[in-house]
Amino acid sequence: MDLAFSGVSGILIMLFYGLLMLAIGIGTFLRHRNVHSSLDEYYLGGRGLGTLVLFFTFFATQYSGNTVIGYSAEAYRVGYANLVTVPFFIMIILVYLIYAPRLYKLSKKHKIVTPVDWIQLRYQSKAVSILAAVLMLYALGNFLLEQLVAIGQGVSGLTGGTVPYQAGVIFFIVIMIVYGWLGGMRSVAYTDTMQGVALLVGVFMLLIGTIIYFGGLPAAGDYIQAYSPENLGVPEGIGLVTWSNFLILVGIGAAVYPNAIQRIFSAKSERTLKRSLTQMAWMPFLTAGVVFIIGILAYTAFPDLTVGESEQVVGLLASAIANQNMIFYIAMVLLFGGIIAAIVSTADSVLLTFSSIISKDIYGRYINAEASDNKKIMVGKVIGALVVGLLLVIAWNPPGTLYQIFVLKLEILIQVAPAIILGLYWKRSHAKSVFFGMLIGALTAAVLTFAGQTPLGIFSGVWGLIINLGIYTGGSLVFGTVEDEAEAEAQTVRST
Amino acid sequence: MEKRKREPIKNYKIWIGFAIIFVLLIPWYFPAGGETMMIYGVPLWALVIIGMSVFLSLYITYVIKYHWDVDEDDSVRKGEE
Numbered sequence: 118m119d120l121a122f123s124g125v126s127g128i129l130i131m132l133f134y135g136l137l138m139l140a141i142g143i144g145t146f147l148r149h150r151n152v153h154s155s156l157d158e159y160y161l162g163g164r165g166l167g168t169l170v171l172f173f174t175f176f177a178t179q180y181s182g183n184t185v186i187g188y189s190a191e192a193y194r195v196g197y198a199n200l201v202t203v204p205f206f207i208m209i210i211l212v213y214l215i216y217a218p219r220l221y222k223l224s225k226k227h228k229i230v231t232p233v234d235w236i237q238l239r240y241q242s243k244a245v246s247i248l249a250a251v252l253m254l255y256a257l258g259n260f261l262l263e264q265l266v267a268i269g270q271g272v273s274g275l276t277g278g279t280v281p282y283q284a285g286v287i288f289f290i291v292i293m294i295v296y297g298w299l300g301g302m303r304s305v306a307y308t309d310t311m312q313g314v315a316l317l318v319g320v321f322m323l324l325i326g327t328i329i330y331f332g333g334l335p336a337a338g339d340y341i342q343a344y345s346p347e348n349l350g351v352p353e354g355i356g357l358v359t360w361s362n363f364l365i366l367v368g369i370g371a372a373v374y375p376n377a378i379q380r381i382f383s384a385k386s387e388r389t390l391k392r393s394l395t396q397m398a399w400m401p402f403l404t405a406g407v408v409f410i411i412g413i414l415a416y417t418a419f420p421d422l423t424v425g426e427s428e429q430v431v432g433l434l435a436s437a438i439a440n441q442n443m444i445f446y447i448a449m450v451l452l453f454g455g456i457i458a459a460i461v462s463t464a465d466s467v468l469l470t471f472s473s474i475i476s477k478d479i480y481g482r483y484i485n486a487e488a489s490d491n492k493k494i495m496v497g498k499v500i501g502a503l504v505v506g507l508l509l510v511i512a513w514n515p516p517g518t519l520y521q522i523f524v525l526k527l528e529i530l531i532q533v534a535p536a537i538i539l540g541l542y543w544k545r546s547h548a549k550s551v552f553f554g555m556l557i558g559a560l561t562a563a564v565l566t567f568a569g570q571t572p573l574g575i576f577s578g579v580w581g582l583i584i585n586l587g588i589y590t591g592g593s594l595v596f597g598t599v600e601d602e603a604e605a606e607a608q609t610v611r612s613t
Numbered sequence: 614m615e616k617r618k619r620e621p622i623k624n625y626k627i628w629i630g631f632a633i634i635f636v637l638l639i640p641w642y643f644p645a646g647g648e649t650m651m652i653y654g655v656p657l658w659a660l661v662i663i664g665m666s667v668f669l670s671l672y673i674t675y676v677i678k679y680h681w682d683v684d685e686d687d688s689v690r691k692g693e694e
Contacts, residue, residue, distance in 0.1 A: 203662075387683060
């Protein structure tokens, strides 16, 4: 397959995007010299992100390059059953509505920097806080690993192997760490804005090009009806269970990603937060929806790809379209850069949040509480970079048998959701029950995932969540007293 | 001042609406098997799901605009955008 961006042009595109990100990082640093003076400044952009930047940083956190590459491939393979991706991205915003209004208020009042800060404030329990921190760090680490692998594959895939996997990863990781170190949340959010624009424009041009050169939905519909009518059918039986599982697991799981929660804390005001979330409620149509349609349309262009080949369906389409004329060539350059940038922009926010939990919740709370903010930030940065190095080693030498421990993400992360969300509202919440619910829920999800089991068609993470909630609510009903919670609750009540 | 505050979680009626939309977002109410009805190359059931998704986004927009007003400090901050 002859890709349009192999050779020197591929290298130039990557260099251009990389240097642009770096320039944004340096520019941010020069404008905000005091960025390392406090945890608020570094990790939350001084709690001053306006609507547009806040929106794009939510956007970049939620949509990665995988959304474009993986979801269109999935739509190509399974057809309309994959339409669930559109509502599940909207569900995330619905889950925000459950907790974001109050958590935002509390974060301002109590200077909360990380989600673990909130858990500590609420339960005043070392066990709950440490367990939540560990689960979050674990899920974030795996999420980061996935993004690192995606950067390498993206770069080498999109340039037809001109830029080797390792070189692509190292180049972008170094740039990401440098701009992250320079400007913290601000440079992450500003680069997110650039990265989001590139991705949106690119994906739209891919859609338009596909329609012009390969035909629209009616043509694709006829084609699929003739050759794979099962891809048009309504999901039934187990398909329906899977569909609803996706809505729950992704809706709740993605809404409690620590990096997503931290963006709530970074909002300049309630108004900017409301506006950004309103815009986010409509983005699934422009991203997941467009990506889904591209996957369906690809059917007319490349009707019989194998499963392996279908993974590259976006690359194949973009390459074919780029070869048509100059305008589409430039647009596909934007798309390719946008896809890589989108992966980098997801990775940078994960890394920043990872460092913040190390700085604030591990080092700053249990190891050296007396340290200055500057020192805490430094420890978070250095450990974040070391973890990236470790993950790179794992990415290049994947362990044969235990690989699954690096796959668990949402399944584990969703177990922290009850502590964060229910804790906001339920006075009786009992710290020990919260702890055991979280622990046993996470273990259940892990064991079921390793065993490859989905009893009754329900995902392992959802099983874990059901058990977790059972222990949490049961234990709190039996042991929880409102007195126990008096202190934490008083704070909650006073602030609402 | 206290009475003006609105928080989505405190208004159970909002959540009845969300529950109904959630149930309708799962395509269980279409006849299984048989010929899929197509409109401009898209299965009818998929169009209904897209319609429900649009409705969910609209409803979220409405709730954010009219049922979320917690932070009184905001009234002080004018002209921030």
